[in-house]
Each structure stands twice: as C-alpha cells, then as structure tokens.
Amino acid sequence: MDDKETTNERLIQAGIEAFAANGFNGASTRMIAEKAGCNLAAIPYYFGGKEGLYLAVFERIAEFPNELLNPQIEAIRAFLKANERDPETALGLLKQLLSTMLELNCSHPAPHVQLITREQLNPSSAFDILYNKVIKREVNLISRLIAVITGEDNRRTTTLQAFILIGQVMMFHHGRKVIFRHLDLQDYSATDIGEIRQLITAWIDKALKPKQTDSQIRT
Amino acid sequence: MDDKETTNERLIQAGIEAFAANGFNGASTRMIAEKAGCNLAAIPYYFGGKEGLYLAVFERIAEFPNELLNPQIEAIRAFLKANERDPETALGLLKQLLSTMLELNCSHPAPHVQLITREQLNPSSAFDILYNKVIKREVNLISRLIAVITGEDNRRTTTLQAFILIGQVMMFHHGRKVIFRHLDLQDYSATDIGEIRQLITAWIDKALKPKQTDSQIRT
DNA sequence: GTCTATAGTCGGATAGAC
DNA sequence: GTCTATCCGACTATAGAC
Numbered sequence: 221m222d223d224k225e226t227t228n229e230r231l232i233q234a235g236i237e238a239f240a241a242n243g244f245n246g247a248s249t250r251m252i253a254e255k256a257g258c259n260l261a262a263i264p265y266y267f268g269g270k271e272g273l274y275l276a277v278f279e280r281i282a283e284f285p286n287e288l289l290n291p292q293i294e295a296i297r298a299f300l301k302a303n304e305r306d307p308e309t310a311l312g313l314l315k316q317l318l319s320t321m322l323e324l325n326c327s328h329p330a331p332h333v334q335l336i337t338r339e340q341l342n343p344s345s346a347f348d349i350l351y352n353k354v355i356k357r358e359v360n361l362i363s364r365l366i367a368v369i370t371g372e373d374n375r376r377t378t379t380l381q382a383f384i385l386i387g388q389v390m391m392f393h394h395g396r397k398v399i400f401r402h403l404d405l406q407d408y409s410a411t412d413i414g415e416i417r418q419l420i421t422a423w424i425d426k427a428l429k430p431k432q433t434d435s436q437i438r439t
Numbered sequence: 440m441d442d443k444e445t446t447n448e449r450l451i452q453a454g455i456e457a458f459a460a461n462g463f464n465g466a467s468t469r470m471i472a473e474k475a476g477c478n479l480a481a482i483p484y485y486f487g488g489k490e491g492l493y494l495a496v497f498e499r500i501a502e503f504p505n506e507l508l509n510p511q512i513e514a515i516r517a518f519l520k521a522n523e524r525d526p527e528t529a530l531g532l533l534k535q536l537l538s539t540m541l542e543l544n545c546s547h548p549a550p551h552v553q554l555i556t557r558e559q560l561n562p563s564s565a566f567d568i569l570y571n572k573v574i575k576r577e578v579n580l581i582s583r584l585i586a587v588i589t590g591e592d593n594r595r596t597t598t599l600q601a602f603i604l605i606g607q608v609m610m611f612h613h614g615r616k617v618i619f620r621h622l623d624l625q626d627y628s629a630t631d632i633g634e635i636r637q638l639i640t641a642w643i644d645k646a647l648k649p650k651q652t653d654s655q656i657r658t
Numbered sequence: 659g660t661c662t663a664t665a666g667t668c669g670g671a672t673a674g675a676c
Numbered sequence: 677g678t679c680t681a682t683c684c685g686a687c688t689a690t691a692g693a694c
Contacts, residue, residue: 245464343616380638384607391606394613397562419599426646
C-alpha cells in the first residue's frame, strides 16, 4: 500500500521538512506542494487541508523516536517487569537511554526532532499524539529507573528528577544555537557529543549513585 | 521622554505580548495595533515595519532579565574579581543564581521569557541582541563559578557543565506543557517550584561538591 | 502624529476540466 | 487522482486627509 512514492507519502515527507524548518504558520501549502513535487490542490484532497496534513505528519513521526529507542526501552521494561531491584543495573540502563537520547537529539538533528520540540513548546492539536505516543512512556520509565536507583518511592519526586535529567540532555538540543554561538561551533562534532555524554554520565553517577562508603567507586 | 504611555511604548508592550504568544509569523500587525489601542499605520511610522518593531521589542526585553538577576550577578562578579577561591561560597552563589533563574522562568511566566525561548530556538535577526546582552555573560559567570567549585580549569569543560546546569533549570520552562500534562497541573504552584528548587539544589550539591568521602566534612 | 482608504501580495481552499 | 484557474480572505505597507 505504502509505495513510499505515493503523493500522499511525499506530501507527508515534505510536510515534515517544511513544518520543521518554518513552523505551521511559516510553512505555506504552496511550498510544501512544490517540495513534494505535486499539486497544491492535493493537500485538501488527501488531508482535508493544511491542518489535516499537520496532524498526519505527527501521526507519522510519533513512531520514529520510539523505533530508535526501542531496544533500550524494551530492555528497561524487561528489567522493571522482572522486578529486579539492582541499582547498578538500573543506573547502567538509565545512562544508556540518556546517551541515546543525546545522540538522537544532537548528532542526528533530524527534522522530526525540531518538529517535536516546536510542538512541545507551543502545543496545538498535535500535542496529544506526541504526548501519548512518545513522551509519556519515556518519562515514566526514567522515573521508575530512578526509583530503583535511589530507593526513593515518592512517584512525584522521581518524576521531577526524571525531568531534571531529561533537561540535562535536552539542553543540548534546545540550546543548540546558543551553544554553537558560545563555543564557536558550526555543529556538534562526534568529539563534542562524546565529551558531553561523558560529562552528563559523570553527573548522573555522582547525583544518583546510592551512597556507598565503598572505595571501589571508579574515578 | 518615556511617558510609558506614548504610542511608541504601547506598541512595544503590545508587541511583546503578541510575538510571545504567537511568534513572529503568527502575530499580525492588526492584532498588535489593536492591543496597543492605536492605528495599524503607526507601526511602519515608528518602527519602519513589522520587523523593526520586532527588533525594538528585543532591545527592550534584553534588559529585563538582567534587572532581576542583577543583584546576584553583581555579587558573583565581586566574588570572582576578589579572586577568592572558596568553593563553598561559590557553590552558594551558584545555587542562589539558579534558584532565581528557576523563579524567573517558571513561576513568573512573563511573556518576555517565552519570547526569548522562541528566539533561541529559532534565531532571527534579534538573536544577536539577545545573546550579547543576556546570555553570554550568564553562561560565563556560571562557568567560572563551576571552575572555582570543582577546581576544573579547562574552560570548555566548565562551559559544558554550565549548560548542563542551565538545562536542569530550563527544562521546567521548555518542558512546561509536557510537565503540566504529566503531573496534571494547570500551572506551577509555589509548592511545586519549591520542590523543584530543592531537588535541583540537592542535585547540584551532590554533583559539584568537592569530593568528600565523609559527610561530616564542612568548612 | 494619527487617522481612513486602499494598494499589492500571498495565504488556503475550491470548482471543474481532463 | 491530478491539473489549471480562480475566489476570497488576511496580511503588510503606503498615500494622503486632517
């Protein structure tokens, strides 16, 4: 069915790029139709209008980040389901997940990501799709991992801590332009990302690692 | 000169609100003129056009956050200038600064803040004003405080750590809508903010506090 | 300086041929 | 399903009266 080359499909792809680059208001249907190599009238025909295309775009991309994060999400889910309570394992899973999120948001600046950012900042009708299909689960998983790591059982507390943690990672996406300007970068290099990952990882270790008087803590 | 009630002034105020709520494309000159209680033609007259008004708006607001943060920024500057190198004092200053930033961005969701966020995410001609007058100094101060606290003397490292730290705070602004949805809030209450501040503060303590294997060590 | 009126452009949606 | 042609509304900017 999805020949990947149907007009329908090309419009969605063009929409992703155009909305990501210019926002809903900034992207015109003419622009999108041209990018898709089809006629302007195809948008109302297939999607009922510009807004319909916008929603279709989000239905599509809502599945994208999960795909990349899926292996790790599955691992975490399995861990939590098994009701293991080993903090070290949980910490490892958490660091790995955040590391992937960093990669996803910074070194692969896919248009999807900017689109998602925009919608979070300025929710419209597409926000529900995004929240329910992408955000909710991830926040919950991180929150539960934190609970295992720290032993904190107040859900609200671990949720807020999850947001703090996510904020550390997302800063390098939201603040991308500021950071580039401040560090005189054109874009993140692999080295930059590695350095950031290392700093965040170290940070998490110090902040979350269960108090251990043990001297085996690696430096 | 600034009667606070000149047409010029009312347009800037109306512009702040309109651009903050709807973005540059989304805010129409009609809307702004109406909000300002003046004529549409006044915008080209005073500012040369919509874009000129947008720049004027940023010239104005670029001074706002500094005013609120000024006492603390001055204190930090004095501390750094005196070349004191006491980590505990630096840590206190840092926590206080971030606490104010949290307050500024979350419990006072002034339109200025959303405007600044938008421009950072999607830089236009006004980005320079913003970066030079607001962002640059703050990042540098935080970075230097971190250097004093941790003893790290690689400027690049402390800068990245500064961004991590800022990210923790800004998450509660950028992710506001997501967080409200996830925690079933209408807005942050004073209690919420207090709780967040406490968590961030504790986090900073653990992550930055000079290595001490014994919690009894205190200066 | 402030207004009305209007020019000129561009937006999204539609009708109807093919 | 895809196209052309067109409508209509909204936009920014300008001219010119007052």
